[in-house]
Amino acid sequence: MPSDANFAAIWLTLRLATIATAILLIVGTPIAWWLARTHSKWKGIVGAVVALPLVLPPTVLGFYLLIVLGPHGPVGQLTQSLGWGVLPFTFAGLVVASVLYSMPFVVQPLQQAFEAIGVRPLEVAATLRASPWDAFFSIVLPLAKPGFITASILGFAHTVGEFGVVLMIGGNIPEKTRVVSVQIYDHVEALEYAEAHVLAGGMLLFSFLVLLALYSRKGTSAWK
Amino acid sequence: MTSDAAIRARFQVIWPGFSLDIDLDLPGRGVTALFGHSGSGKTTLLRCLAGLERQSIGLLNFKGEVWQDNARGICRPTYRRPLGYVFQEASLFPHLSVRKNLDYGRKRVNGGHKVSLDHAVELLDIGRLLDRMPDRLSGGERQRVAIARALATSPELLLMDEPLAALDMKRRNEILPYLERLHDELEIPVFYVSHAPDEIARLADHVVLLAEGRVVAAGGLREILARLDLPTAFAEDAGVVIEAVVADHDETYHLTRLDFPGGSVAVARRPEAIGRRLRFRVHARDVSLALARAEGTSILNLLPATVVEVADADTPAHVLVRLDAGGTPLIARITRRSHAHLGVTPDKAMWAQIKAVALLA
Numbered sequence: 001m002p003s004d005a006n007f008a009a010i011w012l013t014l015r016l017a018t019i020a021t022a023i024l025l026i027v028g029t030p031i032a033w034w035l036a037r038t039h040s041k042w043k044g045i046v047g048a049v050v051a052l053p054l055v056l057p058p059t060v061l062g063f064y065l066l067i068v069l070g071p072h073g074p075v076g077q078l079t080q081s082l083g084w085g086v087l088p089f090t091f092a093g094l095v096v097a098s099v100l101y102s103m104p105f106v107v108q109p110l111q112q113a114f115e116a117i118g119v120r121p122l123e124v125a126a127t128l129r130a131s132p133w134d135a136f137f138s139i140v141l142p143l144a145k146p147g148f149i150t151a152s153i154l155g156f157a158h159t160v161g162e163f164g165v166v167l168m169i170g171g172n173i174p175e176k177t178r179v180v181s182v183q184i185y186d187h188v189e190a191l192e193y194a195e196a197h198v199l200a201g202g203m204l205l206f207s208f209l210v211l212l213a214l215y216s217r218k219g220t221s222a223w224k
Numbered sequence: 225m226t227s228d229a230a231i232r233a234r235f236q237v238i239w240p241g242f243s244l245d246i247d248l249d250l251p252g253r254g255v256t257a258l259f260g261h262s263g264s265g266k267t268t269l270l271r272c273l274a275g276l277e278r279q280s281i282g283l284l285n286f287k288g289e290v291w292q293d294n295a296r297g298i299c300r301p302t303y304r305r306p307l308g309y310v311f312q313e314a315s316l317f318p319h320l321s322v323r324k325n326l327d328y329g330r331k332r333v334n335g336g337h338k339v340s341l342d343h344a345v346e347l348l349d350i351g352r353l354l355d356r357m358p359d360r361l362s363g364g365e366r367q368r369v370a371i372a373r374a375l376a377t378s379p380e381l382l383l384m385d386e387p388l389a390a391l392d393m394k395r396r397n398e399i400l401p402y403l404e405r406l407h408d409e410l411e412i413p414v415f416y417v418s419h420a421p422d423e424i425a426r427l428a429d430h431v432v433l434l435a436e437g438r439v440v441a442a443g444g445l446r447e448i449l450a451r452l453d454l455p456t457a458f459a460e461d462a463g464v465v466i467e468a469v470v471a472d473h474d475e476t477y478h479l480t481r482l483d484f485p486g487g488s489v490a491v492a493r494r495p496e497a498i499g500r501r502l503r504f505r506v507h508a509r510d511v512s513l514a515l516a517r518a519e520g521t522s523i524l525n526l527l528p529a530t531v532v533e534v535a536d537a538d539t540p541a542h543v544l545v546r547l548d549a550g551g552t553p554l555i556a557r558i559t560r561r562s563h564a565h566l567g568v569t570p571d572k573a574m575w576a577q578i579k580a581v582a583l584l585a
Binding site for chain 1: 276304318328
């Protein structure tokens with residue numbers, strides 16, 4: 001059975017992934033909507049920035065976040081002037097980093113779902129007296145449900161699985177920033193292989209089940 | 225504005241490679257067909273009327289209400305225009321049952337429902353489909369539901385963009401009778417985009433002929449069909465539509481006599497009762513001309529007619545002759561040789577021999 005320290009790491013990881021996924025869905029939906037609909041010349045630039053975490057080493061993202069959020073960085077100075085202190089090495093800092101790091105895993109499935117819906121259902125809704133907001137909630141959200149489920153699963157799982165960014169921005173503070181992946185690293189460093197096995201095996205099983213759920217869902221309609 | 229020109233529409237849309245530039249007075253009731261080849265701008269015009277074409281600049285005055293006037297900065301968004309729109313392809317919301325699709329627009333309309341849901345359901349005969357999901361419907365059923373959904377919002381204007389184009393011949397013939405019922409029962413103006421002359425001949429009262437984003441002709445159906453100067457659109461299919469009344473049934477020879485202003489024709493026995501109105505079409509290629517009333521011919525339908533004008537046909541070997549048969553226009557397609565030999569010139573009295581008529585109901 002997992003030790004207390006392992007339980008603390010699991011609990012922290014689930015909290016982090018849940019909060020980050022919730023924020024990602026709120027922030028990612030308008031970004032994905034804009035990317036799916038716009039003909040703006042900015043589309044390419046915004047799309048590329050959102051996708052950057054897919055290719056960047058997590059240490060690069062972590063390094064820049066450390067600087068920007070740190071006491072001398074622009075965001076750090078802002079958070080200090082608001083009396084929030086600085087974000088690095090706190091749980092809030094970890095949430096910010098996770099949101100940025102997992103952004104493409106939420107935005108891209110949503111963008112694909114919105115693009116697949118096309119403009120026609122919105123035009124139909126408009127001819128049936130639905131305002132754009134009304135149509136978004138009554139037509140787009142239900143039709144994009146498979147995309148939202150995929151985005152939530154991927155965003156959550158990817159946040160659970162991060163390591164490099166966490167280490168850079170969060171450090172390794174028990175019950176604050178020590179998530180499962182970091183805890184495993186600690187156990188291995190300390191040659192506590194039995195403890196590492198429990199967490200690593202758990203992560204393996206969790207990841208497999210998530211992907212299994214995702215891939216077995218493909219091909220079935222969400223509204224049936 | 226009179227009730228015949230109750231809708232004033234002036235639109236400009238400019239895209240790379242295409243521009244629409246129209247200025248029309250449209251009738252406030254009846255079915256107006258927007259007719260033309262693909263790319264002529266008929267769908268774009270319909271979308272402008274609906275407010276779906278963002279780039280359109282112009283003016284739309286609907287029975288005294290300004291829906292759009294860009295010069296004054298007015299442009300009502302689509303959802304604030306009391307219209308119904310039937311799209312070319314099935315546009316039902318796939319996650320909603322037929323009943324919920326019908327309710328979607330209806331419950332968003334404020335004020336009294338002039339068209340009740342029951343009436344729309346009955347008119348399109350979709351009562352037994354209400355609890356199905358759209359993917360359990362045939363193409364024809366989907367389109368009937370889409371029409372009923374548009375009607376259930378009690379629109380003041382109904383716009384239909386080739387509602388039959390995505391259907392095969394069988395489904396098309398299955399829906400046409402419903403559209404004819406709409407034509408007979410609806411008080412509101414209907415704009416109907418089509419490139420099928422037979423649909424227009426059956427359904428339309430007015431025609432707007434479009435080509436390359438411009439209005440080529442606009443007017444009453446018979447008047448437009450009888451014009452010879454209209455290019456290509458009707459050329460291979462030239463002919464007139466005549467509205468007639470079932471006058472008599474001849475049981476001995478199984479014939480029905482149809483009367484219209486200026487004459488009558490006999491057709492194979494029809495099921496309709498005496499007094500019913502019927503539309504039929506006479507193709508120009510089925511009309512030949514004679515100097516005198518032919519004796520000893522198998523052709524039943526001979527009408528005295530006066531030549532109005534002569535125009536080029538679709539081939540150099542033929543000409544089109546517009547005739548006036550006691551107030552009813554006719555078009556004959558004859559060879560250029562016969563035209564010369566018979567001396568077919570305006571005001572000449574001749575006999576039109578009608579080989580076949582196509583009934584449209």
